[in-house]
Structures are given as C-alpha cells and as structure tokens.
Amino acid sequence: MLVEALRAFCAGGLRNAWRKFTSSVRSCRIFKHFMEVQTLLERLGDWKRSSYCAEVTAADIGKTVTLMGWVQRRRDHGGLIFIDLRDRAGLVQLVFNPDAGEVHARAHDLRSEFVIAVKGTVGERPVGTENPFLKTGKVEVVAKELKVLNDSAPLPFMIEDDTDVAETTRLKYRYLDLRRAALQKKLLLRHRVAMSTRNYLAENGFIEMETPVLTKSTPEGARDFLVPSRLTPGSFFALPQSPQLFKQILMISGFDRYFQIVKCFRDEDLRADRQPEFTQIDAEMSFVDREDVIEVMEGLIKRIFEEAGAELKPPFPRMTYAEAVGRFGVDNPDTRFGLELKDLTDSLKGSGFKVFADAASKGGVIKALCVKNGAVFSRKDLDDLTEIAVSFGARGLAWVKITEEGWQSPIAKFLSDAEKETIVAISGAEKGDLLLFGADRASVANTVLGRLRLNIGGRLGLIPKEGYNFVWITEFPMLDYDEAEKRFVAVHHPFTAPMDEDLDKLDTEPLKVRAKAYDLVLNGSEIGGGSIRIHRSDIQARIFEKLGIAKEEAELRFGFLLDALKFGTPPHGGIAFGLDRIMSIITGSESIRDVIAFPKTQKGTDLMSDAPSAVDQKQLDEIFIRVARKVEKQEKA
RNA sequence: GGGGCCGUAGUUAAGUCGGUUAUAACGCUGGCCUGUCAAGCCAGAGGGCGCGGGUUCGAGUCCCGUCGGCCCCGCCA
Numbered sequence: 001m002l003v004e005a006l007r008a009f010c011a012g013g014l015r016n017a018w019r020k021f022t023s024s025v026r027s028c029r030i031f032k033h034f035m036e037v038q039t040l041l042e043r044l045g046d047w048k049r050s051s052y053c054a055e056v057t058a059a060d061i062g063k064t065v066t067l068m069g070w071v072q073r074r075r076d077h078g079g080l081i082f083i084d085l086r087d088r089a090g091l092v093q094l095v096f097n098p099d100a101g102e103v104h105a106r107a108h109d110l111r112s113e114f115v116i117a118v119k120g121t122v123g124e125r126p127v128g129t130e131n132p133f134l135k136t137g138k139v140e141v142v143a144k145e146l147k148v149l150n151d152s153a154p155l156p157f158m159i160e161d162d163t164d165v166a167e168t169t170r171l172k173y174r175y176l177d178l179r180r181a182a183l184q185k186k187l188l189l190r191h192r193v194a195m196s197t198r199n200y201l202a203e204n205g206f207i208e209m210e211t212p213v214l215t216k217s218t219p220e221g222a223r224d225f226l227v228p229s230r231l232t233p234g235s236f237f238a239l240p241q242s243p244q245l246f247k248q249i250l251m252i253s254g255f256d257r258y259f260q261i262v263k264c265f266r267d268e269d270l271r272a273d274r275q276p277e278f279t280q281i282d283a284e285m286s287f288v289d290r291e292d293v294i295e296v297m298e299g300l301i302k303r304i305f306e307e308a309g310a311e312l313k314p315p316f317p318r319m320t321y322a323e324a325v326g327r328f329g330v331d332n333p334d335t336r337f338g339l340e341l342k343d344l345t346d347s348l349k350g351s352g353f354k355v356f357a358d359a360a361s362k363g364g365v366i367k368a369l370c371v372k373n374g375a376v377f378s379r380k381d382l383d384d385l386t387e388i389a390v391s392f393g394a395r396g397l398a399w400v401k402i403t404e405e406g407w408q409s410p411i412a413k414f415l416s417d418a419e420k421e422t423i424v425a426i427s428g429a430e431k432g433d434l435l436l437f438g439a440d441r442a443s444v445a446n447t448v449l450g451r452l453r454l455n456i457g458g459r460l461g462l463i464p465k466e467g468y469n470f471v472w473i474t475e476f477p478m479l480d481y482d483e484a485e486k487r488f489v490a491v492h493h494p495f496t497a498p499m500d501e502d503l504d505k506l507d508t509e510p511l512k513v514r515a516k517a518y519d520l521v522l523n524g525s526e527i528g529g530g531s532i533r534i535h536r537s538d539i540q541a542r543i544f545e546k547l548g549i550a551k552e553e554a555e556l557r558f559g560f561l562l563d564a565l566k567f568g569t570p571p572h573g574g575i576a577f578g579l580d581r582i583m584s585i586i587t588g589s590e591s592i593r594d595v596i597a598f599p600k601t602q603k604g605t606d607l608m609s610d611a612p613s614a615v616d617q618k619q620l621d622e623i624f625i626r627v628a629r630k631v632e633k634q635e636k637a
Numbered sequence: 638g639g640g641g642c643c644g645u646a647g648u649u650a651a652g653u654c655g656g657u658u659a660u661a662a663c664g665c666u667g668g669c670c671u672g673u674c675a676a677g678c679c680a681g682a683g684g685g686c687g688c689g690g691g692u693u694c695g696a697g698u699c700c701c702g703u704c705g706g707c708c709c710c711g712c713c714a
Contacts, residue, residue, distance in 0.1 A: 079671030091674095098671070112664090154665055157648055160675090164649060168650090168706045200699075223714055242714090268713040387668050391710060492714075519714080529714060578714090591707095602707065 042147040047117050054135050060122040065141060067092065068117045068149070070179070072159065073108050079108045085118065085141075086159075088184055092136040094118055095584025096143050103146045107389060109591040113159065113179075115151035119145040167593075171607040174598060177224055182449055186587045186595050192307045193583065194261055196252045197281055198416060200303045204296055205241075208598050209630075211246035213239060213263070222266035225276070238263035243578060245492065247284040248533055251572040259283040261579065270602045271593040273525065273581055277600075279327060281528075284574030290516055290532055293573050297528070301520070301577075305468065308586040316470035316520070324473050325442075329367075329450020330474070334524025335469045337462040340368045341449050344437075344581040347422040353414035359439035366439040369449050370427040371456055374434025375401040375408075377597040381459075385436065390544065394448040398437040402429055411437075454474060454524065457492040468585075471521050476501070479546065492517040494547055495540070496531040496562075497573075503539075516573070527582050531573025537565035 007235050042322050069087035076082075081096040081104065096107035110116065120141040123604055131137035156172075159164040159179045170177040177183060198208065217224045217238035221267035224238035232499065242247075250258045260282045267276060267351045281300075285293060298314035300490040305312050317335070321403045324333045327340045344367060349360035352453045371377070377385075387395040400423075407420065415423075422619060429435055436452060438445035449505040457463045490496065498506065502513040516532035583595035593599035600606055620626065 073674075073676095075673050075676050077676080078669065078670055078676065079672065080673075081671095082676085084674070093674070129674090131674055134674080166644085166706070168644090169648080173708090266713065269711085271713085272708070274713070312657070376680090526714065528675085571711085576714090601703085601705090605705095607706090609697050613713065 016495055033339070039136065040148065041150060044117065044147070044149060045378070047119070047147065051460055053087045053092040054482075055087050056092050056122055056136050057402055058124070058138050058141055058556065061124050061139060063122050063468075064116065064119060064144075065122055065225065066119050067094075067141065068130070069115070070159075071112055071116060073112065074107075074110050074328060076108060077147070079609075082439070083107060083110060083143075084118075085135070086179075088188070090135055090448075093131070093134070093542060094120065094143050094596070095123075095140050096146075100143065100609035101388060103143060106146055106148065108145070110148070110151065110434060111154075112553070113155060114148060115150040115152070117147040117149055118143050123209055125184065137430065139329065139503075145189040152521045158534075168607060170600075171593075171599070173606045178597065183561065183594065186589065187259035187597060189307065189587060190579075190583050190595055190637045193304050193586070195261075195493045196303050196307050197300065200300050203573070204299070206257040206285075208260060209250060209255065209258050209260070209527075210217045211240070211262065213241040215240045215246075216441060216557075218245075221488065222268050225265045230623045231303055233624040241266050242280060243282055244495065245572060247282060248495065248561065249564055251284055251286045252567065254568045254570075255601065256284075256286045256550060257284070258574075269548045269603060270570045270600070272593075275592060275596065275600055276591070276604050278596075279579040280575040281579055282574070283530075283576070284572060287568040288532075288573055290474070290518060290573065293530060293575055294518065294530070295334045297575055297577075301470070304582065305586070310586075312470070314427065315436065316472055317476055318472045319474040321477065321514075322475065323474055324471075325450075327448050329448075329453060331448040331473055331519065332521045332526045333450075333471065334454060334457070335471050335474075335521075336464050336465065336467065336523055337457050339369060339371065339453050339457055340436075341369060341446070341453070342427045343367055344423060344426055347426065348419060351414070351419055352416065356437075359441075362441075364439065364441045365445050366437065367445050367449055367455055368423065368427050368438070369436045369456070369461075371434040371436065373402055373432050374456070374460075375432045377401075377434055385452055385455065387446045388452060389438075391605070392442060392451050393444045395498055397452075399449075400435040400436070400437075401430075402431055402433050404431060467523075469523055473519045473521055475514045476517040476519070478502070478509060478513040478517075479510050490543075490547060491515065492529070492531050494543055495533045497534045497539070498543075506542065518575075520575075522582075522585055526578075527585070528575055532571070532573035533570040535565065535571050537562055540565055 010541075044624045047066055047068075049068045053069055055109065056065060067085055067087075069085045070092055072086040073132055079098045083096065084091050085094050095211070096104045097367040119588055120143040122139055123142050125131075125138060125140050139565070155165060155176060155443065156169055156174070159176065161182050163177075163180065169380065178187070193488050195227065202208070214227060214237040217236060218241070222241050223326060224241065227237040227239065229237060239315035240262075243262055244261060247258050247260075262280055262282050263277050264280050265277050268274070270276065283297070285296070295315075298316060301316075302314055310467045317334070319327075321331055324331050327333070328335075329341050336420065343365065344356075345365045348356045348366045349364075351357050351360075359366055382397070382399055385399075389397040397569055398409075398411045400407055400412065402408075402424075412420075423429070427435060431500060436449065438449040440448070440455065477491050478496065480491050481487075482489045497516045499514045499516055505513050517529065519526050519529040521527070534543060541551075541554070544558075545551075549557070580592040580595055582594045583589075587595055588593055598606065598608065605611065
C-alpha cells in the first residue's frame with residue numbers, strides 16, 4: 001500500500017497520495033486487526049439449538065429456548081435493544097433489557113449478519129406491540145445469555161427481500177444473495193420438488209441410476225463441452241448433453257424403468273431460460289407406447305405441482321405440432337390467451353397485392369393476426385412491432401386499422417373489396433381492430449406472427465398471471481432440411497421412432513414423416529420432451545442413412561448402440577423435464593438463475609469463483625494441450 | 638457472429654448547453670435515546686465517475702476503442 005501511495009504521489013500530487021494512503025490503510029486487514037477492538041468471539045461449547053427462529057410460537061411462552069442465527073437488524077434504543085434473529089426458517093425478535101447487565105452491553109455491539117447464539121425466555125409481546133407481518137409477531141425472546149459466534153464485515157448489499165441490486169453484484173456475492181428469504185424459499189421448494197419426484201417415480205417402479213459424466217462426444221445436436229484425456233493423449237471425453245444413449249442401454253439391459261435427476265451440459269449461447277449446465281428429470285420405460293409415458297408423467301407433474309400448492313387435473317390437453325404451428329405460429333404455444341393466427345392463403349393467393357401473391361405462388365402462406373381494439377396502436381407501436389417482425393426474418397409488416405372511416409392501411413389500395421370482405425370474414429375483424437399480416441415461407445410467417453402474438457399479448461395485458469396451462473404437443477415432424485448443410489437433420493434426436501403409418505414415406509416424402517415425439521408445454525414454455533425410441537437396428541440404420549450419416553461414421557459414433565440394438569431390445573421410450581424451467585415457472589422467476597444456487601452469467605462465467613480461468617502450463621502439458629491463440633486478459637487485482 | 642439497454646460513494650439513483658469543491662437516499666462510523674420492528678434525532682466518514690486513448694483552456698458529460706452485466710437474433714430441445 002505504501003508503494004501504491006508513492007506511485008500515486010508521483011502521478012497525482014500530494015492530495016491524491018494522501019487519499020490513496022488513508023484509504024489503503026483503512027482497507028488493510030492486518031492494520032484493522034490491530035487497531036479495532038476485536039469483538040470477543042465465543043465458542044459454541046455445549047449449546048444445542050432448541051428450534052429454528054420462526055418455529056417459536058405462542059405455545060412456547062414461558063419456556064427457555066436456545067436459538068442460533070444471523071443478526072438481521074438491530075434496533076438500539078439505548079435502553080431496550082431489539083434484535084431480529086434470522087435463520088433459514090425466518091425471523092424472531094430478541095429483546096435485551098438494560099437490567100440484563102453485560103449481555104445487554106454486548107448486544108449494543110452487535111451488527112448486521114453477526115452470527116450469534118442466544119438463550120432466552122419466550123414471552124408474549126406487550127399489547128399493541130405485536131407485529132402482524134411476522135409469523136412470530138405475537139412473541140419475543142427475552143435474552144438471558146448471548147454468545148457471539150462470529151462477526152461480519154459490512155455488507156455490499158442488504159439481506160432483504162426487495163433488493164434492487166445489480167445482478168453482477170448479487171452474483172459476485174452469491175452466498176449473501178442466497179441468504180435472502182426469497183431465494184431460500186425458491187431453493188427449499190426446489191428440494192421438495194426433487195424429493196417428490198424421487199418418491200413418485202420410485203413408487204411407480206422407476207429405479208434411480210447414475211450414468212457417466214465423462215462420456216463420448218456425439219456430433220448431432222448441441223456443441224459438446226470437451227474434457228481432454230490424460231491417459232489417452234489427444235482424445236477427449238464429452239460432458240453429456242443428456243444421458244440419452246445410456247438410458248436406452250439400461251432398457252436393453254432390462255432395468256425396465258429408469259430415472260435420474262441429472263446435470264446436462266450444452267456449450268451454446270445462454271438465455272434467460274438457458275444455462276450451460278442445467279438439470280433434467282430424466283426417465284425411460286420399457287414395453288410402452290406414447291400414451292403410457294404421457295400418463296405416468298402427468299402423474300409426476302401433478303405431484304410436483306402439489307408442492308407448489310397447485311391442484312392439477314390431468315389428462316392435459318393435446319395438440320399436434322401442425323395445429324400448434326397453424327394456430328399459434330410456434331411449437332410451444334402459450335394457450336393462456338387467444339389472439340390466434342388466421343390462414344388467408346387460399347383466399348388471397350390470387351391477390352393483386354404482389355407481396356401476398358408471391359408468397360402464395362412460392363409455396364408460402366398468408367396469415368393474419370386480428371388484434372381486438374388494436375386500431376388505437378400508435379405509429380410508434382406499429383414501428384416497434386415491425387422491428388420485431390424484421391428481427392424474426394420478415395421483410396416488413398403489413399397492417400390494417402379498421403376505423404370508422406374505413407380501412408386505414410398502406411396496403412389497402414392493393415386489395416379489392418371482395419378481398420377485404422374475405423379478410424374480415426376469416427379474421428373476424430370489426431371496427432376498432434388492427435390486422436397484422438405475415439406473407440412468406442410458412443416457417444417465417446408463422447414465427448413472425450407467433451412472436452408478435454406474444455408481444456401484443458403482453459402489451460395488452462391479455463396473459464393471465466395466475467394459472468398453469470399445460471398442453472402436450474405431439475406428432476412432430478421427424479426430419480427437417482438443413483439448408484446450410486444440405487442434408488436432413490433430426491428434429492428431436494436420431495433415435496426417435498417414426499410413426500408406424502408414416503414409415504413408408506421415409507424415402508418418398510421424408511419431410512412428411514411424423515415422429516413418436518412429444519413435448520410438454522406450460523404457459524408457452526417447453527418444460528419437457530421425449531419420444532418413443534427406435535428399438536430395431538434395421539430401422540435405426542435406415543434413419544442414420546437418411547440423416548446422411550455414413551455407415552462407417554455411425555459405427556464410429558454410435559456403434560455401441562447399434563450393437564446393443566441387435567441383442568433383444570424391448571420397445572421403449574421416455575422423457576426429460578427441465579427442472580430449472582419448471583422451478584422458474586412455479587416460483588414466478590424472471591430467469592432460471594433465480595432457481596439455481598450457483599448460476600452462470602450470459603457469457604458462461606461464474607462471477608463468484610471467477611471460472612473459467614487460465615491454468616498452469618504444467619497442467620496443460622499433462623493433458624497434451626497447447627493453447628493456439630492466447631487471449632489478452634485484463635489482469636485482476 | 639449480430640442488434641438493443643446499462644455501467645457515477647458499499648448499494649440504488651440524480652448530474653442541465655462541456656464550466657468552480659460531483660448530489661441525494663439507504664447503508665456505514667460516533668453520540669443521544671426503555672417498546673421498536675424500514676425505529677427516531679444529531680454529527681461524521683466515504684467516490685473523482687468501469688478501463689484506455691482522443692478532442693478541448695476545461696470532460697462524469699463529446700468522439701474512438703475496450704472490459705463487464707442484462708435482454709434478444711443466430712445457435713440451442
């Protein structure tokens with residue numbers, strides 16, 4: 001610190017140097033240690049906690065209790081001193097009377113987040129001083145003995161429910177953030193959900209089994225996290241994107257029903273609902289078809305939501321993929337509100353409006369969204385919506401305001417009266433409404449209108465805040481064509497079975513083959529998905545072929561599965577639920593970071609531990625890794 | 638790879654057209670205070686504006702770059 005002060009002197013003159021000096025002195029821990037009167041810390045000794053703070057009730061009045069926890073707040077009246085003592089269960093008020101002598105004097109020195117143990121008598125609060133906002137508000141603990149078990153430095157932010165602290169600070173001091181009741185409540189609920197899951201699945205014959213974390217890299221799907229092998233130089237393990245192949249192998253082994261609450265890893269960019277490591281409730285069953293899986297899993301979801309105090313009534317509604325995309329534009333429809341898409345392709349394919357006619361003639365679609373009372377939208381609103389449309393691939397956004405004076409719209413002049421009538425008839429538009437159009441390739445038009453629907457739903461407050469709207473999406477297409485790679489890719493994953501009645505279309509119309517795949521969607525969020533798997537090696541080989549995975553490559557990548565399929569594989573299928581997403585919906589969290597104890601930032605870093613970080617050259621040498629391009633990293637103090 | 642928003646005491650924010658010594662609240666420190674529970678009253682300490690350049694007589698304010706956080710597209714089931 002002296003060096004720093006000297007440097008500051010050279011750089012900025014006497015005033016700066018003095019400031020630097022004094023502040024370094026103040027922040028120097030050793031100096032502090034000598035200068036400040038160290039709180040006399042005590043040992044726990046033979047003290048045993050008698051209950052959690054929030055468990056002290058009127059029934060305990062007159063009893064002696066021993067409580068341990070953190071000082072939430074001190075209210076020092078000079079005479080009387082009140083301390084709110086906090087543990088994971090909640091708060092209770094401690095009272096230190098002036099006649100308590102030394103105990104009272106030491107209570108004066110307590111500060112926020114000191115860890116203390118107290119022996120005292122439970123008393124009824126004097127009339128008029130009860131706190132109705134506190135579970136323990138009718139009582140208080142009159143302190144007789146006090147042990148200060150640890151002190152605390154002043155906090156970077158207060159441990160309160162209504163924090164308004166930058167997330168970067170919260171993440172850096174995650175241990176403090178986690179002291180807040182709001183987060184504790186979420187994580188305690190997560191524990192209960194995990195317990196119910198284990199209980200329910202075990203009761204239904206599922207066996208909890210572990211699968212490897214160091215596994216084989218698979219080229220399909222997301223980017224893998226790789227782990228270099230020291231014992232096999234130049235080779236790499238991958239962290240599992242899911243235990244998919246292992247759980248299928250367990251079915252082949254005859255375990256019949258498997259489950260696991262398991263971490264999965266995907267090295268892709270993050271979102272509010274996506275972390276690079278996340279937790280799945282993973283399950284697989286033998287000798288079943290889609291309906292069996294769905295039925296058992298609806299029971300699981302019901303049990304999970306009971307923990308959140310919600311009573312669900314399965315079976316949940318169903319919707320095919322085609323219907324979901326047709327009506328809502330997306331495969332994860334938020335069915336809490338209407339505002340559905342209307343198809344105008346057939347009626348407007350011959351339109352004089354070139355944008356519509358072109359879209360239809362090229363095999364695309366013309367669809368519309370009718371926003372009730374949307375004619376009040378301002379130019380700015382429409383510009384916002386257009387911007388959203390463009391961000392999802394539209395070339396623009398055609399709109400019509402139906403006003404008292406008639407159609408107010410940049411495209412009205414291109415439409416005949418007959419066409420206008422058809423549009424009104426199909427969309428159900430009335431005076432005061434707003435129509436938005438999407439005319440493009442089906443995927444673009446649906447996505448654009450689907451996203452606009454969500455935005456407008458939020459904007460107009462159409463989305464109910466309470467309630468859980470579940471829907472199973474079924475009959476997904478098996479394959480999608482990747483324009484960039486010029487090949488078919490699996491929509492779900494390459495082990496998903498095609499629907500029996502579509503199998504013969506595999507060679508003639510591959511894009512029309514539907515899969516035995518299903519997703520569970522809750523309030524517009526995909527919370528789980530699964531499929532019936534291919535259990536015959538001949539069909540599996542055909543699918544790999546269709547996906548453009550050569551025999552040799554398939555052998556190399558999934559040889560063990562193809563082998564295993566030859567040795568008596570039962571029909572089987574399963575599902576995986578995203579536990580983090582389920583928890584974030586149950587707890588009403590904005591982001592899944594709020595239901596994960598130690599989440600990562602959008603750049604995939606951990607601000608608390610500062611991971612990832614550079615490693616010693618020696619460590620790299622041991623695993624035969626050479627860093628090709630060193631990134632200049634700002635030196636950290 | 639791209640678009641948007643943000644970065645000023647420990648925290649949350651204000652800071653005008655570029656102009657003296659950068660404001661406030663909460664927190665913190667000290668004092669007073671026997672029924673508070675966001676205790677109250679009084680006093681005080683604390684930052685040079687994420688970082689690095691540039692323009693200027695002068696930059697928290699303007700320009701360029703960079704780092705970090707959040708939201709989104711692409712990516713990802």
